[in-house]
Amino acid sequence: MENYRDGKLSIYRAARSIKRRDNTVYNALQSIHEDSIFVGEISQLWPDLPLIANLRCGLWYSPKFHSTCYFKSTDGHTNNWSFNTSRLNLHVALLSGQKGGCIIVDSTRKGKRFPDSMSKTIPIWTCVLNRAILNYRNKMLDSGLLMNREVADYSNCAEDVKLKNHIWDCSLHLPLWVPDTEKAAIEERIEKWTNQLEASGADIACISSCLKKPLRPLWISQKTVIWLNEVPDHNQWDFTPIILVSASSSSDVFRNKTTSEFSWNYIPGAGDDEESWARGLTPTHFWSHVHDLISSGPDLCNQKVADIVEKDRVYRAHRGEYAPPVTVKNLKMADDVADVSNVELPLASNMHSDDTTLQPSNDYCTTFWIGSTNLVVGTTKHAALMSNVDCILNCDKEPVSINLPDSEAHLHLPMVSSKLDRFSLFNNLPAAVNFAKLNLRKAHRLLVCCRSGEDISVCICLAILTSLFDDKGTFDDGRSFSETCITKLEMRRRLVFVCKFAITARPSRGNLKQVFGFLTGGSAASA
Structure with missing residues (x-):
């Protein structure tokens, strides 16, 4: 493949240019x-x-x-x-x-x-x-x-x-x-x-x-x-x-199509890799404004998307939710969490286990909630949750405004994905587990939240569950943990138990490695 000094594009660059033009x-x-x-x-x-x-x-x-x-x-x-x-x-x-x-x-x-x-x-x-x-x-x-x-x-x-x-x-x-x-x-x-x-x-x-x-x-x-x-x-x-x-046609060639008003190029699997094209738009946004977006045409669509995304950002910001401005350059869009519900993780002394699995009894009480940071906003939808929460561990990068009667019942530990910082979770786990221990000793109900409620908060709860609870789901202040050598299999068993309740959990491999490094007394990269 040859790049011409006289300004002509190489075949590769020409193909990339055509793809960018069609992938609107x-x-x-x-x-x-x-x-x-x-x-x-x-x-x-x-x-x-x-x-x-x-x-x-x-x-x-x-x-x-x-x-x-x-x-x-x-x-x-x-x-x-x-x-x-x-x-x-x-x-x-x-x-x-x-x-x-x-x-x-x-x-x-x-x-x-x-x-x-x-x-x-x-x-x-x-x-x-x-x-x-x-x-x-x-x-x-x-x-x-x-x-x-x-x-x-x-x-x-x-x-x-x-x-x-x-x-x-x-x-x-x-x-x-x-x-x-x-x-x-x-x-x-x-x-x-x-x-x-x-x-x-x-x-x-x-x-x-x-x-x-x-x-x-x-x-x-x-x-x-x-x-x-x-x-x-x-x-x-x-x-x-x-x-x-x-969902889509198996053709890998862009096909030109025409409606009564506009012509456009069909993209197979267009929903994939949304960070590269969606400009902050989410599936929820799209289906809420589908007719306006489709009827806007190629020339006005980008501005229509920008208006929808900005309007939603301002709306969430007024409610006190974390709502950063969206930029197209190097866009790192977080998943839409407007409809993320809290996940109750039942752990109590009336839990029991058999030789294969941890299971809650029918009359358990709730010790943990896992959710997104937007759950802590004082909305009608989540008011019932917040009335049952005694303390909050916020693992999101950004702080949120929280009203709790006890100022010591809220801890903010800014954490980011392992792709951005390989040791972010590992460095914060000691403080997170210690905060949980102090509150669980008082029988406080704990909400652990991060931006999406799918990764970091799940890993934090996994570390808490393994460090402070025995294999029957009973809080024992870490006594069983001090007497047990944690293996990858045992940590995997605890994770499976958490994911039984947090069905949207998607813990990343990098974050799980940091949890295992913490539990085994090693480094973040020891797994």
């Missing part, structure tokens, strides 16, 4: 809006199944989702396959069991019909869960805790489930475009991943009781042919369907 906000929003029509049509084929967005890209493709999930494409990349116990997404399995299945929405820009999150990550997840459930049920049969008449509820057979393993399908179901050699390589790892799930402390018993049929993925894209008069009812299948909808 208006092109992206028009593409998302068009693809959302397809998503809506698919969701209406099975209206009883909950619609779930795979974060972050999938969240753009419908105005209303029942829930969200977080299956990463990197966990399905060739030769990088993994089953990550930090992102178990068990709420998806529970919801699917309750509703008879679910529809997950995602997209990809890479010219493929489906992202790797759908081609491999989710199929691996369903297979591992199915095998863990079967192992659990066989174990219960051996111990006499599960009777054959109970087996009949989910196997349609009154014989021993061990003799009828085929009725609980544990096969690895991958789409046809995944090569056999890759499928074989993944199958070799399934047993190891199943063992990791069983050792993580995940509540397999709860999932087993909820699921009457094994999980199985199905794939639908814009190239899928569906005969509307032959769409089966989801209850007719002998499995619990996880319907994977890839």
Whole structure:
């Protein structure tokens, strides 16, 4: 590739220039809006199944989702396959069991019909869960805790489930475009991943009781042919369907389209990498102003987006929320947290555990809340939460105005992501745990909050839970911690327990490494 000194662009620079020209906000929003029509049509084929967005890209493709999930494409990349116990997404399995299945929405820009999150990550997840459930049920049969008449509820057979393993399908179901050699390589790892799930402390018993049929993925894209008069009812299948909808066209070429007023270029997977194009706009903003934005046209769209984002910023600032001005240059947009709800983390002396998992009893009391910093604002929506909070640990970079009767009941420890500071969390953990200890000794109810309520606050609560509570969920002032050598497995078990309640938790690997370094008395990079 050659750069010409006479001012001519190289092929690379010319391609980048064309991409920047076509990858405008208006092109992206028009593409998302068009693809959302397809998503809506698919969701209406099975209206009883909950619609779930795979974060972050999938969240753009419908105005209303029942829930969200977080299956990463990197966990399905060739030769990088993994089953990550930090992102178990068990709420998806529970919801699917309750509703008879679910529809997950995602997209990809890479010219493929489906992202790797759908081609491999989710199929691996369903297979591992199915095998863990079967192992659990066989174990219960051996111990006499599960009777054959109970087996009949989910196997349609009154014989021993061990003799009828085929009725609980544990096969690895991958789409046809995944090569056999890759499928074989993944199958070799399934047993190891199943063992990791069983050792993580995940509540397999709860999932087993909820699921009457094994999980199985199905794939639908814009190239899928569906005969509307032959769409089966989801209850007719002998499995619990996880319907994977890839929202956009698989073409990797920008296609020119024309409406009655404007021409625009279609972008496959336009919702991906929102920091590079959205200019501070969030999916919530988009769907609240979708008609104004689409009708504004290419020339006015940028200004319309800027007005919407600024108006929302001023509104939140007047309410006392953290609302920094948005700049396009080097934009680092935080996730929209306007609808983030507080997560109650029940931990008390009436918690109990068995040999596989920590579970709350039916009459527990709440010790922790995990949430975003905007939860502490005195709004009607969150007034009930704040009336139950005795102390607040704010882990956000910015302070917030908090009214508590005791000035010592509020601690602000500014922390940032591990991508910005590899030691931010590690350096602040001693003060955070000490603050929690002093307040928990007084039986105070604690709110731990960060900007999103998904990463830093989750890691802080993990450190508090491991440092100050025993493995039964009882506060013991750190006595059991001083007598125990914390391993990665034990920390993973505690994290799985936290994520059972904080289902939107997305702790980063860098922050978890800092927590492990703190718990083992090492450095932030010791994990």
